[in-house]
Amino acid sequence: MKNLTGLSIKTEQNQLFILDQTLLPHQQQWLPCQTVAEMVQLIQNLQVRGAPAIGIAASLLLAYRAEQGDSRQQLRQDAETLRLARPTAVNLMNNLDCMLQALAADDFVATAVACAEQLFSEDVELCQHMAEHGAALVKPGEQLLTHCNTGGLATAGVGTALGVVRLAHQQGKNIQLWVDETRPLLQGGRLTAWECQQLGIPYQLICDNMAAMLMARGQVDRIFVGSDRIAANGDFANKVGTYSLAVLAKYHQIPFYVVAPHTTVDPHCPDGSQIPIEQRSANEVRGATGSFGTICWAPADAPVYNPAFDVTPASLVTGWVLDSGVLDQAAVAAGALTRLT
Numbered sequence: 062m063k064n065l066t067g068l069s070i071k072t073e074q075n076q077l078f079i080l081d082q083t084l085l086p087h088q089q090q091w092l093p094c095q096t097v098a099e100m101v102q103l104i105q106n107l108q109v110r111g112a113p114a115i116g117i118a119a120s121l122l123l124a125y126r127a128e129q130g131d132s133r134q135q136l137r138q139d140a141e142t143l144r145l146a147r148p149t150a151v152n153l154m155n156n157l158d159c160m161l162q163a164l165a166a167d168d169f170v171a172t173a174v175a176c177a178e179q180l181f182s183e184d185v186e187l188c189q190h191m192a193e194h195g196a197a198l199v200k201p202g203e204q205l206l207t208h209c210n211t212g213g214l215a216t217a218g219v220g221t222a223l224g225v226v227r228l229a230h231q232q233g234k235n236i237q238l239w240v241d242e243t244r245p246l247l248q249g250g251r252l253t254a255w256e257c258q259q260l261g262i263p264y265q266l267i268c269d270n271m272a273a274m275l276m277a278r279g280q281v282d283r284i285f286v287g288s289d290r291i292a293a294n295g296d297f298a299n300k301v302g303t304y305s306l307a308v309l310a311k312y313h314q315i316p317f318y319v320v321a322p323h324t325t326v327d328p329h330c331p332d333g334s335q336i337p338i339e340q341r342s343a344n345e346v347r348g349a350t351g352s353f354g355t356i357c358w359a360p361a362d363a364p365v366y367n368p369a370f371d372v373t374p375a376s377l378v379t380g381w382v383l384d385s386g387v388l389d390q391a392a393v394a395a396g397a398l399t400r401l402t
């Protein structure tokens with residue numbers, strides 16, 4: 062397997078390593094990953110996370126196992142095990158489908174490795190295209206807002222929504238970024254803040270419940286968020302809290318964009334009601350665990366509802382920023398998402 066270097070995934074000397082995102086921003090620890098069980102744990106613990114990154118990491122693990130001599134039958138079983146690791150991010154399913162096609166070839170070791178490497182390098186390119194299309198929407202001096210983490214940590218490239226912000230910044234557009242901390246796992250406060258500091262992007266971290274006031278004050282000009290799955294009609298799932306941002310943006314007439322590669326579109330999913338929403342553990346809401354240890358601020362037996370994602374209807378979306386360009390509501394209503402290549 063080639064040496065591949067992403068911000069949170071890398072291969073070196075035929076070994077696969079994952080940057081443990083639960084330890085960021087205070088610790089940077091690369092973990093070797095050699096088994097399917099280890100990869101499932103890393104994905105379920107969000108040590109590797111972000112729709113594109115999850116799919117790429119799972120594919121590289123299968124390629125690694127193929128190089129280790131696992132049988133085609135075992136690899137097919139492993140693909141199905143990995144598919145169950147997290148249900149919402151369709152990139153995982155799409156990437157595993159690609160890997161299963163590669164495993165059908167006679168020389169399946171070589172084709173599996175080539176497929177996983179291609180998925181990695183393709184995502185790098187897709188991220189750059191999304192960044193270019195999205196940054197073209199940004200006017201100089203705008204105040205942008207984003208939710209969760211959608212940067213290099215969540216992809217193999219520069220990211221999706223945060224990749225747009227990064228390029229607008231690099232183009233000298235003098236943007237400012239509001240970063241939602243993104244309860245309960247704080248992907249914004251821990252990961253997007255860290256990426257912004259690495260990249261020199263001027264940002265301010267806010268609690269999720271502060272976004273409305275900023276919009277009311279006219280301090281948000283444009284919102285970019287990522288996605289874990291986009292349905293054929295343009296509804297999309299993203300980190301919980303995205304829907305409320307979209308409603309607020311509609312009320313305040315602020316342009317609201319979802320940024321995603323075509324690998325996040327699920328043409329077989331007719332609308333948002335069909336997107337499976339991952340339910341996560343109560344303790345994530347009761348408290349937080351990270352490199353700082355565990356802080357439990359709720360009663361240990363507090364009843365909890367913890368959906369990891371919510372669904373935003375297409376009616377609230379100004380534009381879909383894809384690697385192929387920006388689609389507006391008319392294009393999406395005409396079925397453009399079902400004709401992507």
Ligand SMILES: CSC[C@H]1O[C@H](OP(=O)(O)O)[C@H](O)[C@@H]1O
Nearest residue numbers: 110111112211215287288299300
């Ligand atoms: C480009 S990543 C898309 C998506 O993934 C994140 O979810 P998680 O942190 O649970 O993996 C978040 O929803 C991002 O917007």
